[in-house]
Amino acid sequence: MKIYCGNVEVLKALAKKLKRKTEEWGDDIYYGSALQVVARAFGHPSYETYLKECALGNSDLPDSRVEKSVGDARHEQYVRILSENDYSRAEAEEIVATLGVRGWWGYSMHASPVTSPAPEITRSPLSVEFLTTETVTDFWKILKRELARQDVRVEQGPKHLMAKIFGYDNFNDMLARAQSGVPSIPDWNVSPEELDRRVIEYLKVLRQFGVSDEKSFVLLARVGSGGWWNISKEEWAMDARQQKRAGQIVMFGRSRWRPVRTYLVTSRSQR
DSSP, rough: OOOOOOOOHHHHHHHHHHHHHHHTTOOOOOOOHHHHHHHHHTSSSSHHHHHHHHTSSSOOGGGGGOHHHHHHHHHHHHHHHHHTTOHHHHHHHHHHHHEEETTOOOOGGGGGGOOSSSOOOOOOOOOOOOHHHHHHHHHHHHHHHHHTTTTTOOOOOOHHHHHHTOOOSHHHHHHHHHHHHHOOOOGGGOOOOHHHHHEEEHHHHHTTTTTOHHHHHHHHHHHHEEEEEEEOOOGGOOHHHHHHHTTTTOOOOOOOOOOOGGGGGGGGGGG
């Protein structure tokens, strides 16, 4: 079965650990070869194929968080494929038991067998339809960079987080809906009342992914593309501005109630 660990850095880290372990046993393996072996263990023909398919597929839950039956099936696959790549069965079992990164492999380090799946993240009710697919991909790239800058780790990856924030179960569905129907009005062009409603939903999803409110406000301000996000904390607080502008929508250009300082916080795609 094909398994997606989402973040390619996990695969790279496992490959590095595999290389060190192999050298401890007195054998040599190139890092590139280790990458190929780890990719095959995850059910992919090669590391290059994994990179291509990972960009399209959804991230799976780590080994430490899946049901026992799923974990057992994965374990058998990992051991079998490692055994087919110049490791003995005993060595393969030791590798899968002791080498681990962020819940992947490292079966001996799992706290306890998981008997039920982790709670599903509830998507927001917004169901945003973006004007272009470029806006979707640009937003994702900026979100990914800012998550790394804020040292925020999302196990299922930035794509899954973005999909849930904007009302989808996965990134591919969100991308497919872009540029194919009636686009939603961006955050920059809605009334304060609607902006407040949206930000509340954004924060609900971010909290489910374990992102603190403090870092969520930073993400909302620094991440943005095509008029989505780049929202400062002060812009959606209930105040006199809210009551005065509650029903106003600006279809083109800048919304008049947005503070000028907000436009200093722009995404790279808008520079």
